[in-house]
Amino acid sequence: MKPKPFDYVRVDTLPALFSALAAHDNAKIIAGGQSLVPMMNFRVAQPEVLVDINGVEALNHVGRDGDWLCIGAMARYQDLIDSPLVRESLPLLSEALGHVGYPAIRNRGTLGGSVVHNDPSAEGGVALCCLGAEVVVASAKGERVVPIAEFFVTTYLTDIAPHEVLTEIRIPVPLPRSGSAFRELAKRVGDFAIVNVAALVSVGAGDKVSAVSLALGGVAETPLSFDVGPAVIGHPLDAARAAEAARLVDALSDPQDDNVAGGEYKRHLAGVLVKQALLAAYIDAMAKGA
Amino acid sequence: MTKSTSRWVGASLARKQDLRLVTGHGRYTDDISVPGMLHAAMLRSPHAHARIKSVDVSRARALPGVHAVLTGEDAKRYWGPLAPTIDIGMKVPTVYALATDKVYYMGEPVVAIAADTRYLAEDALEFIDVEYEVLPAVTDTEAALAPGAPLLYPEWGDNVQCAWGMSVGAVDETFARADHVFEFRLPQHRYSGASLEGRAALAHYDAYNRKLTLHCSTQAPNLVRTLVAQTFRFPEHDVQVIAPDIGGGYGNKLQADAEVIPCLLSLATGRPVKWTESRQENLLSGMQCRDYVWYLKVAVSKDGILQGLDAQVLGNVGCDGTCHAAGAGKFLVAAGYVPGPYKWHAFRVATKVAVSNKAPSGAYRGYGKDIANYPLEVAMSRMADALGLSPAEFRRRNFVGKDEFPYQQISGPVYDSGDYAQCLAKLLELVDYDEVKQRQAATQGKSAKYLGIGIASMLEPSGGAVPSCIFNSYEVATVRLMPEGGVLVLTGHQDIGQGSETTLCQVVADELGLTPDDVRVVYGDTNAVPYGLGPWSSRGATFNVSCIAEAARRLKANLFEVVANLWQCEAAGLVAADGAIVEPGGRRMTLRELGNKLHLWPGAFGVVPKHVANPFEVTHYWTSPIASWTPDELGRIRLYTTHPSGSSAIIVEVDAETGKIEVKDVAIVDDCGVIINPTIVEGQLHGGYVQGIGGALMEEFHYDERGQLWNTDLTSYLHPLATDVPDIKCDHVISPSPYTTLGTKGMGEGSTIMPCAAMVNAVEDALKPFGVRVDQLPLTPERVIRLLKTSSIWREMYEVGA
């Protein structure tokens, strides 16, 4: 299928981007295009102007800022997977992004683009929820910082206005004795996940869990965090605790039937993957030194 | 077989077409551009079943760049309904390529546009207003057959397109006195093949030449020519169909359905019009397949010998299986072949073919032999289990024996040759069956992953000759010696990626003592080739190869007569070898020298004896020596020439927590008689098996109760990827066929026939601790968990939640 007619503008700087967005009513930013272009071809997305930001160097960076890792919106999935900095500070993110599509998609697609697109089971979104990320949204008038959970409004909808652009994703670096794990089931390698789980576990004295963060994709309208602290904090994380956490998630979630799978199966799968992810994250934390 | 040499048949020659295809120099229909060419797009029905109340195309017609906008009323007024492709006691509806007063499935073309570009054509679709009166839809087979179901064609009084049955032997008596009677209900879902290249057609009506030229991605250019001529009531000799490189067909490109629409648009505009379908169009309205339910009753003696089979198959051909495509016939084939490779004493079968509000159903790889195989092979393994026999042993006890051929099956067909037990034995060895079973016993229950192995045997009736159907009974080819000694083979057959462009060269090279490089196969242009049919049911290796081998032999005989006359010796003593005609121990004349003599130096008049009628080329017409359309004393007919066979096994690991099935190993043993090109055969086996795995695990057209199709792109209609399938092991048994010239049998469909049954058997074997019985395919993780949830043992071990 062919897209509707559209105009195309390429910008190299943020000011030029804001001018272009202000000049056109129905403009859409194109970065990697891996989600947008298929939607345009199916005519589900009908922007009148595409503003190409692939040349905006300022948006393509990965760096450390104190206790935060700052990732520019244009950073490509594969670059993040390959980045030694990301692998070292945020192994959960590297692991999660490895499940995105295929190499061709990972070479072009951007994490920022994925966050703005907000698919309910996007690996990036799920990892970022778990990691407690923030996003920086800029416009000609300035910047605002939004916690990721608030940024995700509903399916395919985020808290960003047509004249704004996501510039950066900021992620707090996890505590020293933290472990992580990402688990996903897709029908085939590279497919959209049916359900995915990101887990971050911090371990303190006596091998007891001191902090836990858990996010799921595919069970709600957006990636969503679930508080399983009551089930696991203050104890070593064994199979029974993991099962208790899974029951907590089960009580709090209400996955719906859709084209990917039925709600009942997603509920069951979520339980299985939550247990697996928590146990693996705990083992990972324990391995990081006594 | 009588052959002078067998240097090339049996060789894994690299395919001639691969260089151009792999380097991007292939020429597919969409690659062809003609001056003045327009592009077509179609407005498709959003409803599964509706009356069309009004169609207003005035706004679209007024758009710049739009040259024609045609509705069903236009189609009805100026052109005829779609010509039937099959009619063996079937109800044939009057349907047009564009919907006229009703739409019968979601995605049916309603309006066609020709515009300067495809982009413009799609833009213009939004300017068309169609008013529908939505009617209740029916999609499920049994619901369509139930009284009170919404009727697609009210004049029929029901939704039955055809029905047939037969009965041989004392069926009721056999069941009454049987030691065991097993009953099964085995449905299979709707899915289809997906060619890399979808449908494409470039039609050019030249009013000055009074000629219609159609470039078309098709498996059957001659048939398309006939069907198009019939639909347009256009003189057939003024229609030319050219099929260039074809990016896959798999049985789905054997009709002139939407391909007729660019012809309509070209006739209306006087300009060439190209239509290249999008993947979405292909999924919505390209030919679909499978979709049936079997009810089986099997009578077995206490020593595990099959006694009687009483079967009913209810099939679903979507909106039509006669004109849009020839899908209806496959259920008749299925009914006749459900006895499979086993021996029976009593047999009864009934089939009913239903229409419903879904896309038309075609001839995707299998055409009924897959339908026959699935319930039989699942039943065989389940019965073995119930009787305490291994799946292999139960089959062995009931196979037709290798000394019993030709064997007339109880349903009528004559099986030419085979060694079913050997195929099975080789398979068990290839896959190390006992080792797998030991490993299974050692690991079962130790983790959430369960190992299982399933086998399936198969019969692959090939070389079909079906009456009153496009899948008819003949093949015609010409073998021509050129003046410079090379050979041109003109065949009505079509290479759609299965490699006949190469294999036919191998055959002719052997017959005429040449190398394959001395031979070129011409196909795909109806003005250049004789009226041949095309590749389906492995007609290439059966009809086409036999036809061409015989043509080559007759030409050779004629050439020997010419040379014998020149040399004043006996033709019987001559041999064709190494590019020449040779008198053993004596004289030698290369084919180039002979060609020169015949045409120019001095020329035919001085060289050809009077009794030789065709010194340059021979056109040969071949039919099946064994098919029979005359019912015998039991009312049985025979449609297929050869019966390849084989066995296969799938080893799976099922994750009992997530339901995910991992295919660990696949092994196939195939008997296709004499093999022409082993590499091509292996490729076919691999490709076909992967298609079958797709159907077993992930491919499914999901229509809801309103007839809305839920999979219209490749993120929701899933095909297997390289990561879903392991390396496939293959081995062979060779039982030449007495009914083809070289003993070839073909094997285009066999590997697609088996995987669904083998997969079900493997998964049931893996999940035996939970007593799982698969009731529905595909076996997605969700379905596996649903099946496991019925087991209290599983619930205790793996259920999550409060």
Place this chain on the structure above:
Amino acid sequence: MKFEGESEVSGTPPVVWDALIDPKVIERCTPGCQSLAVVGPDDFELVTKIGIASISGTYKGRMRIAEKLVGERYVMSAEGAGPIGTMSVVGIVTLQDNGDATRVAYSFEATVGGAMTGLAQRALLPIAKLLTKQFFKRVEKVIAGEDLPAEEVGS
């Protein structure tokens, strides 16, 4: 698929009722509405232009109000079609006095269709919920005599 929700709208039930069934109010308050034509009593044809994140396009719809119990409840049915597919919605809207505000509760059954059904289902329902919320917010502003914002999330 079910979707239901509640909105508090300032104004007494009779005032809110009048607004909810007034085609002029419906036209102003339906997000993205380009035009509304009255084809019969309580029977309207709408053209809306949706632009929510990536999803944009023109959608044509038909809305009918029936089984009215003045000031208390009505049945609303609507069908829409556009690039993403088709959607039909039918359900009950009830009004309840809540001091000087009215609690408007809605409970709809939605079905989607069309060639993009997979994507449609994922996107259309959340979008429909969002648009419904926005509709009632806009109704409230109209009742209060306020200006409607030019730009909002999803408009």
